[in-house]
Amino acid sequence: MNKRDQLFMTIQKNDSSDNLIFHMKNEIRSTKYKPVDYQQLHALTEAKKLASASTELKIRKTVQTSKLSKEQTLIKQHKQVWWQEHQRLNEVRYKMESEIKSLFSEENIGNECLSDLMNFEQELSEQWCTYLKNVINPIQQLREDLKYRQHHISQYSHSHSESNSMKVLEEVDFVKKQLKAVYEQLRLEQQEIENYLSDWSMKILDHSSEERSNLLSQLPMELETLECPYPDLKSSILNEFYNFTEKYQKKLQDSDLQLEDIYRNFQLSDEDHWIYQAVLDQYPGDLCGRRTLYLDMLQRCLPHKSRHDLVEHEKYCNQYRFAKEQRRILILSWNKNRRDFIQKAVLTLAEACATHEMESMLAKDRKKQQEVCADLKAKVRRF
The missing domain is CATH 1.20.58 (Methane Monooxygenase Hydroxylase; Chain G, domain 1)
Structure with missing residues (x-):
């Protein structure tokens, strides 16, 4: 397309625009344009607005009803848990009261500790009466x-x-x-x-x-008191025990440091953490929807804490509990391996003592045989 064609198209467009303006100014009717009924459009718009407002109101009512239903369901589930916890605590209380009564029976009256407890109870009772007065x-x-x-x-x-x-x-x-x-x-x-x-x-x-x-970590009495005819063997066993103990001590120190690091990241204070733990203990581990229930209850009991803070604290508590369980398993493993090591060491020392005794007996027999042979040789020479 050359420049002359472009100029022609521009002129054509300008002419059509001018014609449209001319028709509108002179109110010349055209079959291409129909008159607009603004009242009808306004009525349609108002009808759409009313329908939209009605739909929005229905949605709000539905959301509100859903929230209310969810809240009532949660409260109902909370009540079931509270009732079970109430029964459990009553049983524990009755059991403790019966144990206390049996403890304060006539058989234990002369016990000094129980006497101190009874005096303390009397003192608390007097202080309570004074407070009431x-x-x-x-x-x-x-x-x-x-x-x-x-x-x-x-x-x-x-x-x-x-x-x-x-x-x-x-x-x-x-x-x-x-x-x-x-x-x-x-x-x-x-x-x-x-x-x-x-x-x-x-x-x-x-x-x-x-x-x-x-x-x-202490040296077992079994290894310390046992005598061994081979000093190198006993020294080797003791060194192995010290290396074995040092390895577990290092693991235990690392576990303690890990627990301290996790504890520093706790999002709640000591008092709030006590409330957190008390709420969690109310909901059994096999309860359906347990996490939803105890998080909802925590938000009610700790309104000054956001859900994010509670979830973060939950994460660190789980890490702390897992690390503590690992520490407990480590100590159990240490104790078990220590017993096994001591048992094997005692058996080894016992075998060494038995071997040494057998060697001593063989040496004595050999010496006796040599003496007998020497006597026989001397007799033969005399003959």
């Missing part, structure tokens, strides 16, 4: 007094009732301040006791773990 009873008395004043306040004049109201408010504020101080003191005592018990539990667990590790 100094805190709870005054509150109940104040409550009854306020009810009485409220009932009879309408019998007095406005100024007198206003002055009484001010006195009542001052008294209530004073009691609130006292209770706040008491509750704060109790909270601090509770926290102190919990920290004390937590520290002791950690010390006991650490001591138990360390004691078990030390027991496994």
